[in-house]
Amino acid sequence: MAEETNNGMKNNYTPVLQLQGSKLRGARVTQLKNHFVIKYKEEPEFFVRVPGRVNLIGEHVDYCGYSVLPMAIQYDIMLAVKPVSVPKLQLTNTDSSHSDFQCDVNSLSIEVKKGVSPPWHSYFLCGLKGVLEVLPQDSVGMLVAVTGNVPLSAGLSSSSALVSAAALAAAHANMLKMTKLEIASLSASSERYIGTQGGGMDQAIAFLGTKGCAKHIQFNPLLSEDVKLPDGAVFVIAHSLAVLNKAKTSDFNCRVAECHLAAQIMAKKRGLSWEKVSSLADLQSAVSASLVEMVDLVKELLHEEPYSKEEICGELEVSEGFLDQLSLSSNTTHISHFKLHQRALHVYQEANRVRAFQEVCQNETVSSLALMKLGELMRESHESLKNLYECSHPNLDKLVYLGEGRALGSRLTGAGWGGCIVALTTKDTVSDYINTLKEKFYKGNPAAVGKDLDSLVFATEPNTGAEIYKLE
Numbered sequence: 001m002a003e004e005t006n007n008g009m010k011n012n013y014t015p016v017l018q019l020q021g022s023k024l025r026g027a028r029v030t031q032l033k034n035h036f037v038i039k040y041k042e043e044p045e046f047f048v049r050v051p052g053r054v055n056l057i058g059e060h061v062d063y064c065g066y067s068v069l070p071m072a073i074q075y076d077i078m079l080a081v082k083p084v085s086v087p088k089l090q091l092t093n094t095d096s097s098h099s100d101f102q103c104d105v106n107s108l109s110i111e112v113k114k115g116v117s118p119p120w121h122s123y124f125l126c127g128l129k130g131v132l133e134v135l136p137q138d139s140v141g142m143l144v145a146v147t148g149n150v151p152l153s154a155g156l157s158s159s160s161a162l163v164s165a166a167a168l169a170a171a172h173a174n175m176l177k178m179t180k181l182e183i184a185s186l187s188a189s190s191e192r193y194i195g196t197q198g199g200g201m202d203q204a205i206a207f208l209g210t211k212g213c214a215k216h217i218q219f220n221p222l223l224s225e226d227v228k229l230p231d232g233a234v235f236v237i238a239h240s241l242a243v244l245n246k247a248k249t250s251d252f253n254c255r256v257a258e259c260h261l262a263a264q265i266m267a268k269k270r271g272l273s274w275e276k277v278s279s280l281a282d283l284q285s286a287v288s289a290s291l292v293e294m295v296d297l298v299k300e301l302l303h304e305e306p307y308s309k310e311e312i313c314g315e316l317e318v319s320e321g322f323l324d325q326l327s328l329s330s331n332t333t334h335i336s337h338f339k340l341h342q343r344a345l346h347v348y349q350e351a352n353r354v355r356a357f358q359e360v361c362q363n364e365t366v367s368s369l370a371l372m373k374l375g376e377l378m379r380e381s382h383e384s385l386k387n388l389y390e391c392s393h394p395n396l397d398k399l400v401y402l403g404e405g406r407a408l409g410s411r412l413t414g415a416g417w418g419g420c421i422v423a424l425t426t427k428d429t430v431s432d433y434i435n436t437l438k439e440k441f442y443k444g445n446p447a448a449v450g451k452d453l454d455s456l457v458f459a460t461e462p463n464t465g466a467e468i469y470k471l472e
């Protein structure tokens with residue numbers, strides 16, 4: 001298995017493992033393989049597995065340059081792949097609601113339409129495109145069958161699992177040697193072709209996850225270190241029954257833009273060359289202040305009322321056209337008002353909570369105290385995401401509220417606006433917590449009718465990142 005490269009070693013990311021999954025995984029592989037054979041009348045040559053993730057703390061800070069603390073989960077995307085000499089990609093999905101797709105690998109086109117969820121195959125094309133851009137030779141074609149059980153658009157990173165799996169399959173099919181860190185960075189850049197301007201957390205944990213510990217992931221440069229969670233900690237994921245495809249609306253990119261604009265206005269006010277400041281972390285480095293001092297700076301330099309686009313142009317002394325080009329994306333140029341104070345405040349405080357979370361895991365030797373402190377940080381994170389970042393959803397808030405007194409803390413995880421919460425419980429309280437949510441949130445909820453409750457609320461633990469398998 002490939003080594004992590006934060007110890008300076010540069011190992012290949014593509015070791016071929018013997019397939020030794022659990023019974024469940026075995027059944028999924030068999031189904032995937034059968035689907036492949038029926039579709040293509042050929043045998044797959046290799047399999048790729050890339051997990052989803054749950055972020056424990058550090059939400060909406062990766063694209064601002066700050067570190068995050070996720071772990072890979074037990075749900076994943078799996079691909080069965082056969083490289084072929086004809087430069088053609090053929091895709092099929094075991095879920096028949098995702099239609100088959102094919103195209104020439106030399107003329108990929110990724111559809112991005114405002115207000116519309118991209119077709120599923122576009123996520124695959126993102127990963128493939130990223131590899132084609134660095135491939136020194138012409139690409140082979142691929143026959144691919146896809147199966148996945150990461151809940152869609154629920155903040156558990158099904159999109160990045162698919163993009164990263166496509167990149168890994170294309171790299172392996174073309175015998176491209178890359179480290180895990182390199183392919184994680186490539187996958188993060190590639191996913192931006194879908195239109196969202198994410199920061200790289202999801203693709204990083206997809207490749208760097210290891211069994212048994214969460215990861216503290218830093219960016220620029222990408223680095224990951226193990227975080228041992230306190231003894232007795234059990235994390236639970238609960239689905240809010242609301243979903244949002246992040247590439248469909250401008251919500252996500254609007255937050256990215258607000259953070260960018262907040263950094264630029266504060267930089268200008270401090271007499272810095274603001275055009276070069278592209279993130280809130282850049283600004284912090286430029287002013288050499290602590291995170292707590294940055295919170296004070298936000299309060300001093302940015303007003304609470306939303307900034308109109310006109311006011312921002314006035315502050316920065318630029319035309320609207322210039323601002324559109326420098327600081328906004330195609331789906332945020334139409335936005336008339338931006339909340340800069342609140343978003344920047346969240347980011348600096350959340351970045352500080354990640355630091356505190358990691359410190360507790362590292363230094364608090366009394367596990368009951370450690371658990372209490374982590375729970376408190378998670379509760380604060382949710383409040384901030386709800387009130388300052390405004391990316392929660394009434395169902396997420398209800399789940400958090402229902403867990404009070406039963407979980408040590410809970411918070412929305414992933415981008416938000418629907419999706420899942422993650423809650424910190426213990427070995428002793430996890431069953432009571434899960435049963436309470438089943439009773440009070442899911443049973444009788446029309447959106448949960450016909451669904452297996454164990455797939456909506458479940459305990460999770462740190463899992464392995466991406467792998468390539470060959471069947472014996």
Ligand code: ADP
Nearest residue numbers: 120148152153154155156157158159244245246
């Ligand atoms: P998430 O929070 O899960 O990352 P996104 O809104 O970013 O959600 O992306 C979800 C999209 O990813 C889906 O709408 C679908 O197009 C694609 N996707 C994820 N998993 C699968 C899968 N198993 N099969 C097909 N498409 C998938």
Ligand code: NG1
Nearest residue numbers: 059060155157198199200201414415
């Ligand atoms: P999800 O929940 O997968 O849409 C998104 C971003 C992350 C990060 C989180 C918020 C992508 C691919 N993912 O995750 O980079 O910004 O939101 O913390 O853009």
Ligand code: MG
Nearest residue numbers: 157158159160
């Ligand atoms: Mg996503």
